[in-house]
Amino acid sequence: MTPLLESEEHKSLREAVAAFAKTHPHTTNAEDNTRLWQAAAKLGYIGVNLPEAYGGGGAGITELSLVLEELGAAGNPLLMMIVSPAICGTVIARFGTEEQKREWLPPLADGTRLMAFGITEPDAGSNSHRITTTARRDAVTGDWILTGRKVFVSGVDIADATLIVGRTEDARTGKLKPCLFIVPRDAPGFERRAIDMELNAVERQFELTLDDVRLPADALVGDEDAGLLQLFAGLNPERVMTAAFGIGMGRFALAKAVEYARERTVWKTPIGAHQAIAHPLAQAHIDLELARLMMQKAAHLYDAGDDVGAGEAANMAKYAAGEACVKAVDQAVHTLGGNGLTREYGLARLITASRVARIAPVSREMILNYVSHQTLGLPKSY
Numbered sequence: 001m002t003p004l005l006e007s008e009e010h011k012s013l014r015e016a017v018a019a020f021a022k023t024h025p026h027t028t029n030a031e032d033n034t035r036l037w038q039a040a041a042k043l044g045y046i047g048v049n050l051p052e053a054y055g056g057g058g059a060g061i062t063e064l065s066l067v068l069e070e071l072g073a074a075g076n077p078l079l080m081m082i083v084s085p086a087i088c089g090t091v092i093a094r095f096g097t098e099e100q101k102r103e104w105l106p107p108l109a110d111g112t113r114l115m116a117f118g119i120t121e122p123d124a125g126s127n128s129h130r131i132t133t134t135a136r137r138d139a140v141t142g143d144w145i146l147t148g149r150k151v152f153v154s155g156v157d158i159a160d161a162t163l164i165v166g167r168t169e170d171a172r173t174g175k176l177k178p179c180l181f182i183v184p185r186d187a188p189g190f191e192r193r194a195i196d197m198e199l200n201a202v203e204r205q206f207e208l209t210l211d212d213v214r215l216p217a218d219a220l221v222g223d224e225d226a227g228l229l230q231l232f233a234g235l236n237p238e239r240v241m242t243a244a245f246g247i248g249m250g251r252f253a254l255a256k257a258v259e260y261a262r263e264r265t266v267w268k269t270p271i272g273a274h275q276a277i278a279h280p281l282a283q284a285h286i287d288l289e290l291a292r293l294m295m296q297k298a299a300h301l302y303d304a305g306d307d308v309g310a311g312e313a314a315n316m317a318k319y320a321a322g323e324a325c326v327k328a329v330d331q332a333v334h335t336l337g338g339n340g341l342t343r344e345y346g347l348a349r350l351i352t353a354s355r356v357a358r359i360a361p362v363s364r365e366m367i368l369n370y371v372s373h374q375t376l377g378l379p380k381s382y
């Protein structure tokens with residue numbers, strides 16, 4: 001049964017992370033961001049979901065999403081938490097070999113290494129069935145040879161390796177067989193190009209080119225034939241964590257607006273006394289709280305091993321959080337008026353950043369497609 005109220009343990013974790021996050025002022029400086037990551041890892045926050053046997057906290061996505069939400073609510077969201085411990089760490093913990101677990105999980109947990117995740121392609125977008133990055137075996141050496149392109153891959157420049165989603169060549173016959181490969185940052189033929197983004201974030205976005213990248217046989221994570229099972233073991237946590245990212249950002253914006261509305265006086269009373277200001281902020285709070293409930297449900301289902309139930313809930317949580325985040329940021333900026341666009345209050349940068357929770361890693365329209373045909377049983381349009 002999914003709890004409706006947080007346990008005392010979770011409340012304590014939330015308070016501890018919130019107190020920690022408030023001691024680190026928001027920055028867009030990469031070095032400061034790295035120090036924050038390492039400090040959070042030292043306290044066990046980054047690897048809280050990874051197995052204890054490999055240096056993690058032994059908890060789950062429930063706890064990791066809580067950590068990211070509180071960091072975001074303090075203005076310090078760590079985007080790579082969605083990628084490194086949640087996607088890559090989870091996939092390796094569930095499907096990796098013993099050697100892969102020993103090599104990667106301890107440093108992912110203690111913050112000394114990071115891993116990026118590459119799935120999106122220029123011509124595939126949300127249609128993973130059109131992924132063209134191929135992996136073929138060298139009949140002589142047994143090595144894997146990867147060829148293809150990826151786009152919008154976060155943090156490749158700071159990651160020690162990228163978990164790349166490819167497909168075996170016989171998948172071209174119609175059966176999708178996605179496979180996951182660990183590609184070291186300095187692998188010959190593995191090139192990256194930074195994408196010029198209108199996004200004020202520490203973590204940069206990259207386009208990747210894999211030109212006959214040769215990898216040892218043990219670069220494959222999991223079973224070559226496990227396919228979608230392994231892929232969605234990472235994508236469901238990604239959706240939950242993106243929801244946490246959006247909720248944290250929305251809470252940060254809302255807190256700024258509420259503080260301003262309490263103090264800003266134009267006539268005789270603070271502007272927060274006027275319902276035209278108060279009601280939209282109250283609605284933003286309600287929407288964020290509702291999104292959090294669905295996020296918690298999705299996280300609990302995933303941690304309980306219900307991948308199917310978690311898939312539906314994680315998509316709904318990501319949708320709800322994305323919508324709530326954008327509305328909260330918009331209302332916060334509107335509440336502050338001209339001040340909402342100044343660097344001093346730190347809200348203007350969120351106008352662009354909040355869209356991320358709506359369009360990535362899957363658009364709200366694709367989530368509505370998922371719910372309409374998977375949940376409601378309506379026919380597909382594609």
